[in-house]
Amino acid sequence: MSTQDPSNQEEMSVDEATQVDMWVEQDVPSGHRSGFVAVVGRPNVGKSTLMNALIGEKVAIVSPKPQTTRRRIRGILTRPDAQIIFLDTPGIHRPLHKLGEFMVETAYRTIPDADVVVFMVDASTWPTEEDREIADHLRRVRRPKILLINKADLITPAEAKPRAEAYLALGPFDEWFLTSVLEGRDLEAILKAIVRFLPEGPRFYPEDVITDQTEREIVAELVREAALHFLKQEVPHSVEVQVDEFKERENGVVYIGATLYVERDSQKRIVIGRGGSMLKQIGRHARHEIERFLGRPIYLDIWVKVRPKWRRNETVLRHWGYKPK
Ligand SMILES: Nc1nc2c(ncn2[C@@H]2O[C@H](COP(=O)(O)OP(=O)(O)OP(=O)(O)O)[C@@H](O)[C@H]2O)c(=O)[nH]1
Ligand SMILES: [Mg+2]
Numbered sequence: 001m002s003t004q005d006p007s008n009q010e011e012m013s014v015d016e017a018t019q020v021d022m023w024v025e026q027d028v029p030s031g032h033r034s035g036f037v038a039v040v041g042r043p044n045v046g047k048s049t050l051m052n053a054l055i056g057e058k059v060a061i062v063s064p065k066p067q068t069t070r071r072r073i074r075g076i077l078t079r080p081d082a083q084i085i086f087l088d089t090p091g092i093h094r095p096l097h098k099l100g101e102f103m104v105e106t107a108y109r110t111i112p113d114a115d116v117v118v119f120m121v122d123a124s125t126w127p128t129e130e131d132r133e134i135a136d137h138l139r140r141v142r143r144p145k146i147l148l149i150n151k152a153d154l155i156t157p158a159e160a161k162p163r164a165e166a167y168l169a170l171g172p173f174d175e176w177f178l179t180s181v182l183e184g185r186d187l188e189a190i191l192k193a194i195v196r197f198l199p200e201g202p203r204f205y206p207e208d209v210i211t212d213q214t215e216r217e218i219v220a221e222l223v224r225e226a227a228l229h230f231l232k233q234e235v236p237h238s239v240e241v242q243v244d245e246f247k248e249r250e251n252g253v254v255y256i257g258a259t260l261y262v263e264r265d266s267q268k269r270i271v272i273g274r275g276g277s278m279l280k281q282i283g284r285h286a287r288h289e290i291e292r293f294l295g296r297p298i299y300l301d302i303w304v305k306v307r308p309k310w311r312r313n314e315t316v317l318r319h320w321g322y323k324p325k
Contacts, residue, residue: 035115035198042130043091061225074212099311124154135170144197147176226286238263
């Protein structure tokens, strides 16, 4: 598994990126298709789960808490007949602070960069106001659109028809599926539909590259995922993780120093826990996931710091890389 430093691609639009400076393999079979697929929808519907399932690797972190994904993440699937570059996006919601505004802007700004848009919704609820707003926006987008009604495992067959009809009424869509990504239903059919809508073109990434995130960025996300896993209520939303050190030592162990920021002293106490028990749990879980990802033993140091109201602080957000591309 490899990642690619996106430093020379991030600032470019897809059009520029496909023409300039991007690795392009011309030697592909005739009829080879390639392109960008934006996955959009409100928080927690399963966008990152879908991207991971289609790629077959954990590229984006996933959690049962809404607003898990904060940045646009590329996940790349290379097959003999096609290369699909998924653009996983933050859930579109009504933002309450600058971080939320950044997330929603990121999601909307991804749509024009895509060749195909996958609009994902949750079958276990009726369409919400957020779903309607996203659908209103998509109606003005001239690109193939696929509606993916996910979490079908949570409803009965009798509920399925009226639910699907309610979502289909938000269209028009070029294709739709009622599915359960968690159960791995219809994944091959979904991929086939996506590929069918992609233009013919070369490969933009070598076949072993599966994401544009750097190892450091993925490590930070895996620590945040562990925090999301153990922390409750509002605390996980106030968590930011930055990797400060990433060094391979002579004995082959990778030393990783990370800082976990929260917004208040009370949250810091919760994250550390009695006698450090919570931080130990988070650290153990994160270390396991990071070792699996890197395929090497690591030593993980996590420091907890308070950065008051960081989600509202534009300077801090920019410093941490939350800036529109
Ligand atoms: N029951 C059920 N749960 C699912 C399904 N797909 C995803 N989930 C769960 O839904 C939760 C949210 O999944 P994510 O992939 O993080 O959702 P997301 O849309 O990326 O969320 P944000 O990043 O917050 O916008 C996780 O607990 C998933 O395991 C499904 O088909 N059925
Ligand atoms: Mg996500």
